[in-house]
Amino acid sequence: MVLEKLGEGLRNAINKILRSNVADREAVEELVKELQRALLMSDVNVELVFELSERIKKRALDETLPPGISRREHVVKIVYDELTNILGKKAYPLEITPGKANIIMLVGIQGSGKTTTVAKLARYLTKRGVKTGVVCADTFRAGAYEQLYQLVSELGVKFYGEPNSKSSVSVARKGIEVLQKEGCEAIIVDTSGRHKEEKGLMKEMQDIAKAINPQEIILVVDGTLGQQASVQARAFKEATNIGSIIVTKLDGSARGGGALSAVAATGAPIKFIGNGEKIEDIESFNPTGFVGRLLGMGDLQSLLDKVREAELTPDKEAAMAFLSGRFTLKDFYNAMEQLKKMGPVSKVLELLGVGAKFPSELREVADDKMKYWKVMMQSMTREELVNPKLIDRSRIIRIARGSGTQPKEVKELIDQYFAAKKVAKMMGKQRLRGKHGMQIPQSISPEQIKKWKGKLA
Ligand SMILES: Nc1nc2c(ncn2[C@@H]2O[C@H](COP(=O)(O)OP(=O)(O)O)[C@@H](O)[C@H]2O)c(=O)[nH]1
Ligand SMILES: [Mg+2]
Structure with missing residues (x-):
């Protein structure tokens, strides 16, 4: 864990x-x-x-x-x-561009977990269908070649190394050439990082990078360093603009929180974390999910x-006005539209604690119906919009004609408006407290009405 x-x-x-x-x-x-x-x-x-x-x-x-x-x-x-x-x-996912050799170079001081991580990454990419190869460009440490070879030998990963070479730059260059010819889409290069200090490490990185021109350079940092990990991260971030970071050994490290947060604070993207010695112990790093898990998701x-x-809930005043029954046809339309923007109307009404009380047709006003409503309202006079009671049979026919709709559709809109108004009024009278404690006052002040009208306009 x-x-x-x-x-x-x-x-x-x-x-x-x-x-x-x-x-x-x-x-x-x-x-x-x-x-x-x-x-x-x-x-x-x-x-x-x-x-x-x-x-x-x-x-x-x-x-x-x-x-x-x-x-x-x-x-x-x-x-x-x-x-x-x-x-x-x-999250900063690792990007592999298909159809070409994506060269990824790992750097980091000795013991940070590079070689292990090269193998982990190779496995990770292979599992995702990326044809992957690895290059051992650590010509310093005895047994580096063997170590990497062992780790990847059973993965179906291509391998290149020269056990007796002394030049990391030339091995890296040759390895890329060979693996590219073999059709690898990802080539991961392991380096030695024999340096104790960041300065020497950055220099080696730049020398090899110049020779092989990688898409991405990944710094491998030991998570047991705690917040000290940020020293390397900062130096690295200054030295390259194609860099990302992998923090290793977060399994069991008592100081891992310090390492992760300090590295993140440098602004360097953390792409993966290593959480064990085994080759499958790597995960792409996503702060959201990670914190979720920490907290018991x-x-x-x-x-x-x-x-x-809940944060989708409509503006409180607008909602109160809506529920007070003191709204015109146009306000009704706007309010419905507002509600729709926030998700399914029924859901929003439920959140307001009034879902069950709304006529079901109203709860399920389809988007296309709303579109018709708009056209119909455009054919209404200002007076009619403010006072829909005026809309009698002959006006309905006129509105239908003007909007290219059927009189019965206009009638439906008017009916729904009155239905909503009635329900809202009734709820206002009951001085309904929303079941979640939202207070809906019996009447609202003219100032409030002005305010919410402004918002809906
Ligand atoms: N517990 C744990 N050990 C790790 C992890 N990554 C690497 N190691 C160990 O750290 C040591 C050094 O790893 P190595 O890959 O050789 O580091 P390098 O010198 O940077 O190449 C080895 O013993 C690894 O097994 C990790 O995520 N968790
Ligand atoms: Mg190594």
Whole structure:
């Protein structure tokens, strides 16, 4: 399991707040303290932890709750957001352009896990149908050739190396040439990284890169370095603009959180993480999914879905006006349109806690019907739009003719409008509290009406 300790700490903190009755200031502060503890134990940078805590606290206490979401759920969502943020926000998948040889070169100091990762990547790509070859351009370390050969020998991966060569540049160049001829779409080059310091490492990287012109250079960083991993990442990021990073040994490393967050903070894209010695222990890195798993995704996914759905809720005032029954035909249309934009109308109404009370035809107004409504309304006078009661039989015929529709279709629109108005009015009278606690007042002030009309116009 990746970052086991950190995940455990975070989950404990989260579960505590989810089980509590309230997420008041005290509970939020308690949560933040526990998060801090877990993050610091995982060697996440102190300043980063501090910034993160402040943001979580501020957002948790200041932000308006999406309807239907409890404060505790909201807090958890915020923690999720913020953790995802410090791990780099988005995923950077490895891109292989088909029909040509994509040259990928791995660099990193000795022992960081390069050779293992070359083999892991070769397996990963082969599994995805990419014809892959590897080159051992580590001419320094005795046994480097053997090691890589062993690792990939059973993968159906092409291999090139020269056990007795002393020139990494020439082996790399030759290897590319040979594997290209063999039709490899991805050629992964292993290097020695014998340097203790970043400077020497960057120099070697540039020498080989000049000779083989790779699409991508990947720095392999040892995750057990914790936040110190960022020193290499930064030097690397400055030295190349075609670079990405793989953080290894995140299995069991107590400092992996520090390594990942510190590398992400340099802005260098983390493409994969290594989580074990075995050749299949690699995964493409996606901060969203990663944090989800750390926090125990099972429960979290439904919560996140719920919040996302709730955030689709229409503007509160507009919704209240809609439900007060004080809307014209045009407002009715606009409101329906607004609702439709937010997803299936029935879903939105449900969220508002009024789904069941709406006439079913209204809940399932099809898009094409809405289109007709628009044309019909364009054939109405201003007066009619504001006061649909005026629309009698002869006006209906006129509107139908003007809009190229059938009178019975016009009638249907008018009927639905009145049906909605009636339901809304009734609910207004009941001073309905939305089942999620949204208050719908009996009447609304003229200011409010003006405001929401402006919004819908
Ligand atoms: N636990 C663990 N060990 C790893 C991982 N990646 C590499 N190693 C180990 O780290 C050591 C050095 O790996 P190697 O690939 O030879 O590093 P190189 O010198 O950079 O080529 C080996 O013992 C590997 O088995 C990983 O993700 N998890
Ligand atoms: Mg090696």
